[in-house]
Amino acid sequence: MTGRNIGNRKRVAVGGIRYEANSFSAIECPETVFEEQFIRRGRAVLAAAPANSEFFGARSVFEAASDVEVVGLLDTYPGCGSPVPHGAYERLRNEFVSLLRDAQPVNGVLLSLHGAMATDEEDDVEADLIRAVRAIVGHEVPLIVSMDLHAAVSESTASMLDGLIGFKTCPHTDYEETGRRSAELLLDAVRGASSPAVFLEPVAMITAAEAHDTNTGPLSSHMNHAQSLVDGSSVLDVSIFAAQPWLDAERTRWTVTVTYDRAECGGQARARSIARTVATDLNADIGSFRVRKTAVGDIWQSVLAFTAGPVLVADSGDSPSAGADGHSLDCLSRLIGEGLPTVLATMTHPELSIAASHSPTGAWMNGEPLAPSVEVIAAASGRFERRYPAGPVDVGSCAVVRVHNATVVITERPAMMLDTSLFDHVGLDPANFAVVQVKSAGGFRAHWTSISDRIVIVDSLGGSSSRLTELPFHKISRSSWPFSERQTVQSGELP
Numbered sequence: 338m339t340g341r342n343i344g345n346r347k348r349v350a351v352g353g354i355r356y357e358a359n360s361f362s363a364i365e366c367p368e369t370v371f372e373e374q375f376i377r378r379g380r381a382v383l384a385a386a387p388a389n390s391e392f393f394g395a396r397s398v399f400e401a402a403s404d405v406e407v408v409g410l411l412d413t414y415p416g417c418g419s420p421v422p423h424g425a426y427e428r429l430r431n432e433f434v435s436l437l438r439d440a441q442p443v444n445g446v447l448l449s450l451h452g453a454m455a456t457d458e459e460d461d462v463e464a465d466l467i468r469a470v471r472a473i474v475g476h477e478v479p480l481i482v483s484m485d486l487h488a489a490v491s492e493s494t495a496s497m498l499d500g501l502i503g504f505k506t507c508p509h510t511d512y513e514e515t516g517r518r519s520a521e522l523l524l525d526a527v528r529g530a531s532s533p534a535v536f537l538e539p540v541a542m543i544t545a546a547e548a549h550d551t552n553t554g555p556l557s558s559h560m561n562h563a564q565s566l567v568d569g570s571s572v573l574d575v576s577i578f579a580a581q582p583w584l585d586a587e588r589t590r591w592t593v594t595v596t597y598d599r600a601e602c603g604g605q606a607r608a609r610s611i612a613r614t615v616a617t618d619l620n621a622d623i624g625s626f627r628v629r630k631t632a633v634g635d636i637w638q639s640v641l642a643f644t645a646g647p648v649l650v651a652d653s654g655d656s657p658s659a660g661a662d663g664h665s666l667d668c669l670s671r672l673i674g675e676g677l678p679t680v681l682a683t684m685t686h687p688e689l690s691i692a693a694s695h696s697p698t699g700a701w702m703n704g705e706p707l708a709p710s711v712e713v714i715a716a717a718s719g720r721f722e723r724r725y726p727a728g729p730v731d732v733g734s735c736a737v738v739r740v741h742n743a744t745v746v747i748t749e750r751p752a753m754m755l756d757t758s759l760f761d762h763v764g765l766d767p768a769n770f771a772v773v774q775v776k777s778a779g780g781f782r783a784h785w786t787s788i789s790d791r792i793v794i795v796d797s798l799g800g801s802s803s804r805l806t807e808l809p810f811h812k813i814s815r816s817s818w819p820f821s822e823r824q825t826v827q828s829g830e831l832p
Protein backbone atom coordinates (compact mmCIF):
# COMPACT_ATOMS: atom_id res chain seq x y z
CA MET A 338 0.00 0.00 0.00
CA THR A 339 1.32 3.45 -0.84
CA GLY A 340 0.87 6.27 1.64
CA ARG A 341 -1.62 9.03 0.87
CA ASN A 342 -1.71 12.57 2.08
CA ILE A 343 -4.44 13.23 4.62
CA GLY A 344 -5.46 16.62 3.27
CA ASN A 345 -2.20 18.56 3.32
CA ARG A 346 -0.98 16.71 6.36
CA LYS A 347 1.54 13.91 6.28
CA ARG A 348 1.19 10.90 8.50
CA VAL A 349 4.38 9.29 9.73
CA ALA A 350 4.72 6.17 11.88
CA VAL A 351 7.51 5.92 14.47
CA GLY A 352 8.77 3.05 16.61
CA GLY A 353 11.65 0.77 17.41
CA ILE A 354 12.88 -2.50 18.87
CA ARG A 355 16.43 -2.10 20.19
CA TYR A 356 18.66 -4.75 21.73
CA GLU A 357 22.39 -5.47 21.51
CA ALA A 358 23.25 -9.16 21.31
CA ASN A 359 26.44 -10.74 22.63
CA SER A 360 27.00 -14.30 21.42
CA PHE A 361 29.43 -15.08 24.25
CA SER A 362 27.19 -14.27 27.20
CA ALA A 363 26.60 -17.35 29.34
CA ILE A 364 23.44 -15.99 30.97
CA GLU A 365 20.44 -16.90 28.84
CA CYS A 366 18.22 -14.04 27.78
CA PRO A 367 14.85 -14.56 29.53
CA GLU A 368 11.58 -15.04 27.61
CA THR A 369 10.39 -11.96 29.50
CA VAL A 370 13.12 -9.73 28.09
CA PHE A 371 10.53 -7.37 26.59
CA GLU A 372 8.77 -6.73 29.87
CA GLU A 373 5.87 -4.32 29.80
CA GLN A 374 7.73 -1.78 31.91
CA PHE A 375 10.27 -1.38 29.09
CA ILE A 376 7.70 -0.81 26.32
CA ARG A 377 6.11 2.51 25.35
CA ARG A 378 3.17 2.45 22.99
CA GLY A 379 1.17 4.94 20.96
CA ARG A 380 1.63 8.58 21.90
CA ALA A 381 4.10 7.56 24.63
CA VAL A 382 6.69 6.55 22.01
CA LEU A 383 7.48 10.25 21.62
CA ALA A 384 5.72 11.87 24.58
CA ALA A 385 7.44 9.66 27.19
CA ALA A 386 10.76 9.24 25.37
CA PRO A 387 13.57 9.55 27.92
CA ALA A 388 15.86 12.58 27.64
CA ASN A 389 19.05 11.53 25.89
CA SER A 390 17.27 9.24 23.47
CA GLU A 391 16.73 9.28 19.72
CA PHE A 392 12.98 9.78 20.01
CA PHE A 393 13.45 12.64 22.46
CA GLY A 394 15.42 14.36 19.71
CA ALA A 395 12.94 13.39 16.98
CA ARG A 396 10.04 14.72 19.05
CA SER A 397 11.28 18.31 18.87
CA VAL A 398 11.38 18.10 15.06
CA PHE A 399 7.88 16.64 14.78
CA GLU A 400 6.43 19.14 17.29
CA ALA A 401 7.74 22.01 15.18
CA ALA A 402 6.15 20.61 12.00
CA SER A 403 2.55 21.80 11.68
CA ASP A 404 1.91 19.64 8.61
CA VAL A 405 2.80 16.34 10.26
CA GLU A 406 0.73 13.85 12.21
CA VAL A 407 2.78 11.28 14.10
CA VAL A 408 1.50 7.80 14.85
CA GLY A 409 3.46 6.10 17.65
CA LEU A 410 3.72 2.33 17.23
CA LEU A 411 5.85 0.87 20.04
CA ASP A 412 9.37 1.42 21.28
CA THR A 413 11.54 -0.67 23.57
CA TYR A 414 15.16 -0.87 24.65
CA PRO A 415 15.71 -3.54 27.31
CA GLY A 416 19.51 -3.35 26.95
CA CYS A 417 21.89 -6.08 25.91
CA GLY A 418 22.91 -9.66 26.59
CA SER A 419 22.75 -13.05 24.95
CA PRO A 420 20.60 -13.44 21.82
CA VAL A 421 16.87 -12.98 22.48
CA PRO A 422 14.57 -16.05 22.49
CA HIS A 423 13.09 -16.01 19.00
CA GLY A 424 9.53 -16.42 20.23
CA ALA A 425 9.83 -13.32 22.43
CA TYR A 426 11.03 -11.27 19.45
CA GLU A 427 8.39 -12.73 17.14
CA ARG A 428 5.57 -11.77 19.49
CA LEU A 429 6.84 -8.20 19.71
CA ARG A 430 7.47 -7.96 15.96
CA ASN A 431 3.95 -9.22 15.26
CA GLU A 432 2.51 -6.57 17.54
CA PHE A 433 4.70 -3.94 15.88
CA VAL A 434 3.53 -5.01 12.44
CA SER A 435 -0.08 -5.10 13.56
CA LEU A 436 0.16 -1.54 14.93
CA LEU A 437 1.72 -0.39 11.67
CA ARG A 438 -1.05 -2.08 9.67
CA ASP A 439 -3.66 -0.32 11.78
CA ALA A 440 -1.87 3.00 11.22
CA GLN A 441 -2.17 2.82 7.43
CA PRO A 442 -2.04 4.84 5.31
CA VAL A 443 1.22 6.54 6.26
CA ASN A 444 3.54 8.77 4.23
CA GLY A 445 6.73 7.78 5.99
CA VAL A 446 8.25 5.57 8.68
CA LEU A 447 10.99 6.34 11.21
CA LEU A 448 12.58 3.44 13.08
CA SER A 449 15.10 3.62 15.89
CA LEU A 450 17.09 0.36 16.00
CA HIS A 451 20.36 -0.72 17.57
CA GLY A 452 21.75 -2.63 14.61
CA ALA A 453 23.32 -5.59 16.44
CA MET A 454 20.25 -7.52 17.55
CA ALA A 455 20.02 -11.28 17.14
CA THR A 456 17.73 -14.02 18.35
CA ASP A 457 18.58 -17.67 18.93
CA GLU A 458 17.23 -18.32 15.40
CA GLU A 459 17.76 -15.07 13.49
CA ASP A 460 21.19 -13.43 13.11
CA ASP A 461 19.91 -10.30 11.38
CA VAL A 462 16.89 -9.10 13.30
CA GLU A 463 17.03 -5.58 11.86
CA ALA A 464 16.69 -6.95 8.32
CA ASP A 465 13.81 -9.16 9.44
CA LEU A 466 11.93 -6.28 11.06
CA ILE A 467 12.54 -3.87 8.17
CA ARG A 468 11.35 -6.54 5.70
CA ALA A 469 8.13 -6.86 7.70
CA VAL A 470 7.68 -3.08 7.65
CA ARG A 471 8.27 -2.92 3.89
CA ALA A 472 5.72 -5.69 3.37
CA ILE A 473 3.09 -3.34 4.79
CA VAL A 474 4.08 0.12 3.57
CA GLY A 475 5.52 -0.94 0.20
CA HIS A 476 8.68 0.40 -1.41
CA GLU A 477 7.52 3.93 -2.22
CA VAL A 478 7.01 5.17 1.33
CA PRO A 479 10.21 6.72 2.77
CA LEU A 480 11.72 4.56 5.50
CA ILE A 481 14.47 6.16 7.60
CA VAL A 482 16.34 4.27 10.34
CA SER A 483 18.74 5.42 13.04
CA MET A 484 21.28 2.99 14.49
CA ASP A 485 23.99 2.75 17.11
CA LEU A 486 27.61 3.24 16.03
CA HIS A 487 28.08 -0.44 16.94
CA ALA A 488 25.58 -1.69 14.37
CA ALA A 489 26.57 -4.55 12.08
CA VAL A 490 24.72 -3.37 8.98
CA SER A 491 23.97 -6.01 6.37
CA GLU A 492 23.65 -5.33 2.66
CA SER A 493 20.04 -6.50 2.76
CA THR A 494 19.19 -3.99 5.50
CA ALA A 495 20.80 -1.08 3.65
CA SER A 496 19.09 -2.03 0.39
CA MET A 497 15.64 -1.71 1.97
CA LEU A 498 16.19 1.78 3.45
CA ASP A 499 15.86 5.32 2.16
CA GLY A 500 18.09 6.70 4.87
CA LEU A 501 20.38 5.33 7.60
CA ILE A 502 21.77 7.64 10.28
CA GLY A 503 24.31 6.31 12.79
CA PHE A 504 25.66 7.80 15.99
CA LYS A 505 28.79 9.82 15.32
CA THR A 506 30.14 9.55 18.86
CA CYS A 507 31.59 6.85 21.10
CA PRO A 508 30.96 6.93 24.00
CA HIS A 509 27.56 7.78 22.55
CA THR A 510 26.51 11.31 23.42
CA ASP A 511 24.54 12.20 20.30
CA TYR A 512 21.33 10.19 20.80
CA GLU A 513 19.12 13.27 20.53
CA GLU A 514 21.06 14.75 17.63
CA THR A 515 20.78 11.43 15.76
CA GLY A 516 17.02 11.38 16.37
CA ARG A 517 16.66 14.98 15.21
CA ARG A 518 18.61 14.41 12.02
CA SER A 519 16.68 11.22 11.24
CA ALA A 520 13.34 12.98 11.72
CA GLU A 521 14.44 15.92 9.55
CA LEU A 522 15.57 13.52 6.83
CA LEU A 523 12.21 11.75 6.98
CA LEU A 524 10.21 14.99 6.80
CA ASP A 525 12.24 16.24 3.82
CA ALA A 526 11.53 12.93 2.09
CA VAL A 527 7.78 12.83 2.78
CA ARG A 528 7.43 16.48 1.66
CA GLY A 529 9.22 15.64 -1.58
CA ALA A 530 12.17 17.94 -0.81
CA SER A 531 14.62 15.04 -1.21
CA SER A 532 14.66 11.53 -2.53
CA PRO A 533 17.12 9.71 -0.27
CA ALA A 534 18.80 6.33 -0.76
CA VAL A 535 21.60 4.43 1.00
CA PHE A 536 24.93 3.17 -0.35
CA LEU A 537 26.82 0.68 1.84
CA GLU A 538 30.49 -0.23 1.66
CA PRO A 539 31.74 -3.04 3.94
CA VAL A 540 35.12 -2.75 5.66
CA ALA A 541 36.78 -6.12 6.26
CA MET A 542 37.71 -5.48 9.88
CA ILE A 543 36.43 -6.22 13.37
CA THR A 544 38.08 -4.41 16.25
CA ALA A 545 38.09 -4.23 20.05
CA ALA A 546 35.60 -1.72 21.42
CA GLU A 547 38.27 0.29 23.23
CA ALA A 548 39.47 1.45 19.82
CA HIS A 549 36.09 2.95 18.94
CA ASP A 550 36.49 6.11 21.04
CA THR A 551 35.77 9.15 18.88
CA ASN A 552 37.36 11.57 21.36
CA THR A 553 40.82 10.12 21.68
CA GLY A 554 41.13 7.07 19.46
CA PRO A 555 42.03 6.58 15.81
CA LEU A 556 38.36 6.64 14.83
CA SER A 557 38.12 10.36 15.66
CA SER A 558 40.04 11.57 12.60
CA HIS A 559 38.17 9.19 10.26
CA MET A 560 34.83 10.29 11.71
CA ASN A 561 35.71 13.98 11.40
CA HIS A 562 36.78 13.48 7.81
CA ALA A 563 33.58 11.57 7.02
CA GLN A 564 31.44 14.37 8.47
CA SER A 565 33.29 16.98 6.38
CA LEU A 566 32.02 15.20 3.25
CA VAL A 567 28.34 15.82 4.06
CA ASP A 568 27.17 18.69 1.86
CA GLY A 569 23.47 18.76 2.68
CA SER A 570 22.42 18.47 -0.96
CA SER A 571 23.63 15.32 -2.71
CA VAL A 572 25.36 13.84 0.39
CA LEU A 573 22.94 13.85 3.33
CA ASP A 574 24.80 11.64 5.81
CA VAL A 575 28.01 9.64 6.11
CA SER A 576 28.02 7.07 8.92
CA ILE A 577 30.82 4.80 10.08
CA PHE A 578 29.56 1.70 11.87
CA ALA A 579 32.21 0.01 14.02
CA ALA A 580 30.30 -3.23 14.56
CA GLN A 581 30.24 -4.47 18.14
CA PRO A 582 32.71 -7.34 17.92
CA TRP A 583 30.94 -9.97 20.04
CA LEU A 584 28.06 -10.71 17.69
CA ASP A 585 28.87 -14.03 16.03
CA ALA A 586 27.14 -13.40 12.70
CA GLU A 587 28.20 -13.26 9.09
CA ARG A 588 27.21 -9.59 8.93
CA THR A 589 29.59 -8.56 11.71
CA ARG A 590 32.25 -6.21 10.31
CA TRP A 591 32.67 -2.46 9.98
CA THR A 592 30.63 -0.66 7.35
CA VAL A 593 30.44 2.82 5.91
CA THR A 594 27.07 4.06 4.69
CA VAL A 595 26.27 7.18 2.71
CA THR A 596 22.71 8.48 2.55
CA TYR A 597 22.43 10.53 -0.62
CA ASP A 598 19.79 12.30 -2.67
CA ARG A 599 19.18 10.25 -5.79
CA ALA A 600 17.36 13.21 -7.36
CA GLU A 601 20.63 15.18 -7.37
CA CYS A 602 22.70 14.76 -10.50
CA GLY A 603 25.64 12.47 -9.75
CA GLY A 604 24.40 11.78 -6.21
CA GLN A 605 24.80 8.03 -6.40
CA ALA A 606 28.27 8.19 -7.94
CA ARG A 607 29.41 10.64 -5.28
CA ALA A 608 27.95 8.44 -2.50
CA ARG A 609 29.79 5.40 -3.87
CA SER A 610 33.04 7.31 -4.15
CA ILE A 611 32.80 8.69 -0.60
CA ALA A 612 31.84 5.35 0.97
CA ARG A 613 34.73 3.58 -0.76
CA THR A 614 37.25 6.28 0.13
CA VAL A 615 36.28 6.31 3.83
CA ALA A 616 36.30 2.49 3.91
CA THR A 617 39.68 2.28 2.20
CA ASP A 618 41.19 4.83 4.59
CA LEU A 619 39.90 2.86 7.58
CA ASN A 620 41.30 -0.38 6.25
CA ALA A 621 44.67 1.21 5.55
CA ASP A 622 44.80 2.47 9.16
CA ILE A 623 44.03 -0.93 10.67
CA GLY A 624 47.18 -1.05 12.79
CA SER A 625 46.03 2.02 14.74
CA PHE A 626 43.01 0.14 16.04
CA ARG A 627 45.07 -2.16 18.26
CA VAL A 628 44.62 -1.38 21.92
CA ARG A 629 47.06 -1.57 24.82
CA LYS A 630 45.87 -2.91 28.15
CA THR A 631 47.15 -3.78 31.58
CA ALA A 632 47.52 -7.50 32.32
CA VAL A 633 45.37 -8.62 35.27
CA GLY A 634 48.51 -9.52 37.22
CA ASP A 635 49.77 -5.93 36.94
CA ILE A 636 46.62 -4.13 38.16
CA TRP A 637 48.00 -2.90 41.49
CA GLN A 638 51.26 -1.81 39.92
CA SER A 639 49.26 0.41 37.53
CA VAL A 640 46.83 1.61 40.22
CA LEU A 641 49.59 2.58 42.65
CA ALA A 642 51.33 4.59 39.95
CA PHE A 643 48.62 7.20 40.58
CA THR A 644 49.15 9.29 43.67
CA ALA A 645 45.44 9.95 44.31
CA GLY A 646 42.13 8.22 43.78
CA PRO A 647 39.69 7.15 42.81
CA VAL A 648 41.43 5.11 40.17
CA LEU A 649 38.97 3.57 37.72
CA VAL A 650 39.87 -0.04 36.94
CA ALA A 651 38.02 -0.91 33.74
CA ASP A 652 37.16 -4.62 33.73
CA SER A 653 36.90 -4.45 29.96
CA GLY A 654 36.46 -8.16 29.27
CA ASP A 655 33.26 -8.45 31.32
CA SER A 656 31.22 -5.42 30.29
CA PRO A 657 27.42 -5.75 30.73
CA SER A 658 26.94 -2.77 28.40
CA ALA A 659 28.57 -4.96 25.75
CA GLY A 660 26.27 -7.84 26.63
CA ALA A 661 28.71 -9.72 28.88
CA ASP A 662 27.46 -11.31 32.10
CA GLY A 663 29.28 -9.16 34.63
CA HIS A 664 30.05 -12.19 36.79
CA SER A 665 33.72 -12.67 36.00
CA LEU A 666 36.08 -12.49 38.97
CA ASP A 667 39.15 -12.35 36.75
CA CYS A 668 39.67 -8.68 37.63
CA LEU A 669 37.81 -8.33 40.96
CA SER A 670 39.61 -11.23 42.68
CA ARG A 671 42.92 -9.36 42.21
CA LEU A 672 41.52 -6.25 43.87
CA ILE A 673 40.40 -7.87 47.15
CA GLY A 674 42.79 -8.34 50.02
CA GLU A 675 43.43 -7.46 53.64
CA GLY A 676 45.18 -4.12 54.09
CA LEU A 677 44.77 -3.05 50.45
CA PRO A 678 43.29 0.36 49.48
CA THR A 679 39.49 0.60 49.48
CA VAL A 680 37.70 -0.81 46.43
CA LEU A 681 34.16 -0.32 45.14
CA ALA A 682 32.93 -2.91 42.65
CA THR A 683 29.94 -4.67 41.09
CA MET A 684 29.28 -8.29 40.27
CA THR A 685 26.40 -10.30 38.79
CA HIS A 686 25.47 -13.36 40.84
CA PRO A 687 21.83 -14.48 41.09
CA GLU A 688 22.14 -16.81 44.11
CA LEU A 689 24.44 -14.54 46.10
CA SER A 690 22.37 -11.41 45.45
CA ILE A 691 19.15 -13.17 46.48
CA ALA A 692 20.70 -14.66 49.63
CA ALA A 693 22.34 -11.37 50.65
CA SER A 694 19.21 -9.34 50.01
CA HIS A 695 17.31 -11.64 52.40
CA SER A 696 19.98 -11.46 55.13
CA PRO A 697 19.96 -8.92 57.95
CA THR A 698 22.36 -6.01 57.77
CA GLY A 699 25.60 -6.81 59.58
CA ALA A 700 25.23 -10.57 59.12
CA TRP A 701 28.12 -12.62 57.81
CA MET A 702 27.25 -15.15 55.15
CA ASN A 703 28.80 -17.57 52.70
CA GLY A 704 30.08 -15.29 49.93
CA GLU A 705 31.27 -17.91 47.43
CA PRO A 706 32.48 -17.46 44.76
CA LEU A 707 33.44 -13.93 45.81
CA ALA A 708 34.94 -14.91 49.18
CA PRO A 709 34.41 -17.62 51.83
CA SER A 710 32.41 -15.13 53.89
CA VAL A 711 31.11 -11.61 53.35
CA GLU A 712 29.35 -9.05 55.55
CA VAL A 713 25.95 -7.85 54.38
CA ILE A 714 25.87 -4.05 54.33
CA ALA A 715 22.51 -3.33 52.69
CA ALA A 716 19.77 -4.66 50.44
CA ALA A 717 18.06 -2.57 47.79
CA SER A 718 15.41 -2.81 45.11
CA GLY A 719 16.81 -3.69 41.70
CA ARG A 720 14.62 -1.11 40.01
CA PHE A 721 15.92 2.36 39.34
CA GLU A 722 16.29 4.96 36.59
CA ARG A 723 19.52 4.91 34.65
CA ARG A 724 20.78 8.19 33.20
CA TYR A 725 23.03 6.72 30.50
CA PRO A 726 21.66 5.20 28.42
CA ALA A 727 18.52 6.76 29.82
CA GLY A 728 15.61 4.62 30.93
CA PRO A 729 14.18 2.31 33.59
CA VAL A 730 16.29 -0.63 34.80
CA ASP A 731 15.54 -3.81 36.69
CA VAL A 732 18.56 -5.82 37.81
CA GLY A 733 16.51 -8.14 40.03
CA SER A 734 17.77 -8.68 43.57
CA CYS A 735 20.41 -6.25 44.70
CA ALA A 736 22.60 -6.18 47.82
CA VAL A 737 25.79 -4.58 49.07
CA VAL A 738 28.39 -6.76 50.78
CA ARG A 739 31.85 -6.10 52.16
CA VAL A 740 34.92 -8.30 52.24
CA HIS A 741 38.29 -6.98 53.45
CA ASN A 742 38.91 -3.72 51.53
CA ALA A 743 36.11 -4.23 48.98
CA THR A 744 32.51 -3.04 48.96
CA VAL A 745 30.67 -4.98 46.27
CA VAL A 746 27.21 -4.34 44.84
CA ILE A 747 25.85 -7.74 43.80
CA THR A 748 22.99 -7.89 41.34
CA GLU A 749 20.84 -10.76 40.15
CA ARG A 750 21.07 -9.62 36.54
CA PRO A 751 23.90 -7.82 34.73
CA ALA A 752 24.01 -4.08 35.45
CA MET A 753 25.38 -1.64 32.88
CA MET A 754 28.00 0.58 34.48
CA LEU A 755 28.22 3.37 31.92
CA ASP A 756 27.27 5.85 34.62
CA THR A 757 27.10 5.86 38.43
CA SER A 758 23.31 5.23 38.62
CA LEU A 759 23.63 1.85 40.38
CA PHE A 760 26.02 3.22 43.02
CA ASP A 761 23.81 6.30 43.49
CA HIS A 762 20.80 4.00 43.87
CA VAL A 763 22.39 2.05 46.74
CA GLY A 764 23.81 5.19 48.36
CA LEU A 765 27.50 4.66 47.62
CA ASP A 766 29.72 7.53 46.47
CA PRO A 767 32.56 6.30 44.22
CA ALA A 768 34.60 9.37 45.17
CA ASN A 769 35.02 7.89 48.66
CA PHE A 770 37.00 4.88 47.40
CA ALA A 771 40.62 4.57 46.33
CA VAL A 772 39.73 2.20 43.49
CA VAL A 773 36.48 1.73 41.57
CA GLN A 774 36.10 -1.31 39.36
CA VAL A 775 33.97 -0.35 36.35
CA LYS A 776 32.72 -3.24 34.23
CA SER A 777 32.94 -1.46 30.87
CA ALA A 778 35.28 -1.49 27.92
CA GLY A 779 35.20 2.17 26.98
CA GLY A 780 31.65 3.52 27.02
CA PHE A 781 32.05 4.54 30.68
CA ARG A 782 34.29 7.45 29.76
CA ALA A 783 31.34 9.73 28.85
CA HIS A 784 30.16 9.95 32.46
CA TRP A 785 32.88 8.51 34.65
CA THR A 786 35.64 10.92 33.69
CA SER A 787 33.84 13.62 35.68
CA ILE A 788 34.52 11.38 38.74
CA SER A 789 38.09 10.54 37.76
CA ASP A 790 40.42 10.58 34.76
CA ARG A 791 42.81 8.09 36.39
CA ILE A 792 42.01 4.97 34.39
CA VAL A 793 43.53 1.49 34.15
CA ILE A 794 42.13 -0.62 31.27
CA VAL A 795 42.51 -4.26 32.22
CA ASP A 796 42.96 -7.11 29.76
CA SER A 797 40.45 -9.28 31.63
CA LEU A 798 38.58 -12.33 30.42
CA GLY A 799 34.82 -12.55 29.82
CA GLY A 800 32.15 -12.18 27.18
CA SER A 801 33.55 -8.85 25.97
CA SER A 802 37.20 -9.86 25.84
CA SER A 803 39.38 -8.00 23.35
CA ARG A 804 41.16 -11.20 22.45
CA LEU A 805 38.86 -11.66 19.48
CA THR A 806 40.79 -14.43 17.78
CA GLU A 807 40.56 -16.49 20.99
CA LEU A 808 36.74 -16.28 21.21
CA PRO A 809 34.65 -19.21 19.92
CA PHE A 810 33.32 -17.58 16.74
CA HIS A 811 31.55 -19.92 14.29
CA LYS A 812 29.73 -17.71 11.81
CA ILE A 813 31.91 -14.64 11.48
CA SER A 814 33.62 -14.01 8.15
CA ARG A 815 37.23 -15.15 8.31
CA SER A 816 38.04 -12.65 5.59
CA SER A 817 37.80 -9.81 8.11
CA TRP A 818 40.84 -8.65 10.10
CA PRO A 819 42.08 -9.92 12.56
CA PHE A 820 40.73 -13.34 11.50
CA SER A 821 42.11 -12.94 7.99
CA GLU A 822 45.66 -13.08 9.29
CA ARG A 823 46.32 -14.31 12.79
CA GLN A 824 48.54 -11.68 14.32
CA THR A 825 51.51 -12.39 16.52
CA VAL A 826 50.14 -10.68 19.60
CA GLN A 827 52.69 -9.04 21.82
CA SER A 828 52.07 -8.87 25.55
CA GLY A 829 49.38 -6.31 26.37
CA GLU A 830 48.74 -5.44 22.72
CA LEU A 831 45.54 -6.78 21.25
CA PRO A 832 43.95 -6.68 17.85
Ligand SMILES: [Zn+2]
Binds near residue numbers: 485486487
Ligand atom coordinates in the same frame (compact mmCIF):
# COMPACT_ATOMS: atom_id res chain seq x y z
ZN1 LIG B 1 27.13 1.35 20.96
